[in-house]
Amino acid sequence: MLERLNQALDHIEEHLRGDLDPAELARIATTSEYHFRRLFSALAGMPLSEYVRRRRLTVAGAEVLAGERTLLEVAVRYGYGSGEAFARAFRAVHGVGPGEARRTGAALRSQPRMSFRLVVEGNSSMRYRIVEKDAFRIVGRGARVPLVHEGENPAIAAHIRSIGREGLARLARLSDGEPGGVLSAVTHLSDSREEGAELDYWHGAVSGADVPEEFDALDVAAGTWAVFENEGPYPKALQYLWRDVFTQWFPSNPYASRPGPELLSVQPSEDWTTARAELWIPVERTEA
Structure with missing residues (x-):
């Protein structure tokens, strides 16, 4: 099961710049979307939607600082329909707007890529x-x-x-x-x-x-x-x-x-x- 969950995490990374269907993630994990969302939340400590948002804005943050694309191009690239929506989401994660981050080279926050593993403690049974x-x-x-x-x-x-x-x-x-x-x-x-x-x-x-x-x-x-x-x-x-x-x-x-x-x-x-x-x-x- 953990191997399949990690395959779903790989799929998220491959689709940070495109459409990401939770039903497809559940299919990869060979479980229902209902169970996948709940299991992910329990293991990750945050909802699936929040993890995807943080990962997208982590990668988008690197592109904002690089300055190779306009801010609107970066916004569209990561699924935001307007610069204003991107700026709000960017500020919520990084604590600073994308324009200010680019001008000042501000330090941004990063959501690391997750992977799941089973830790066997052996000191209790259910x-x-x-x-x-x-x-x-x-x-x-x-x-x-x-x-x-x-x-x-x-x-x-x-x-x-x-x-x-x-x-x-x-x-x-x-x-x-x-x-x-x-x-x-x-x-x-x-x-x-x-x-x-x-x-x-x-x-x-x-x-x-x-x-x-x-x-x-x-x-x-x-x-x-x-x-x-x-x-x-x-x-x-x-x-x-x-x-x-x-x-x-x-x-x-x-x-x-x-x-x-x-x-x-x-x-x-x-x-x-x-x-x-x-x-x-x-x-x-x-x-x-």
Whole structure:
């Protein structure tokens, strides 16, 4: 899998000055475009679109300083329809406009070309199982919140508090399916995994009961799920679990992520310093 991802990176380099189709990159990596975008974001630490933009403007920056072409020619060469659009993008990456950079020979920022490799540490293993699950429904409340990589997410904490203790107790009583108990469901709205990217967050329970008036329902289609078990410091171990699934498990197993909510069931200790968890990721089988 990593070899195919690196072939996709080679394709990006060959097409920095032309059209670049994410679907073609996914074909090279022999996976779906949905999974390719998510896997790239997890491995690279930035969305695919951001990496391509930075690489193009890194190479374009060298041409701006060289002075062999007009600024408009450089802009068009790297896919910008006007000098103004190129100047805005150039300044966003380099902190200086292309005209000023050319006049002053300013120092520019560089996005290095990436390559992916697998680092085998050998000091931990991931416990997982594959589950085929019929369509089900999550009863609870949803909210749009920003992504937070480490530490508590204040927006999610506020959303859970808004449900109240009695509401959470009612959700726990409604639970009648797997994963059991009160859980979270997260749907990412784009391929961006940057801090602050928006996502839809649900707090509820898998239930076939009638939906109480104070709650809403999220319908989830039937499909295959990879279920990962984890125990450790809260919330760091849970956040690292998601990272390890995409950076270690997916590149080593014949599965790809598919559209659908990621489910997290947490059983915290009494003081909330540690927790046991199950992370459910919607997946589909790929060729080995």
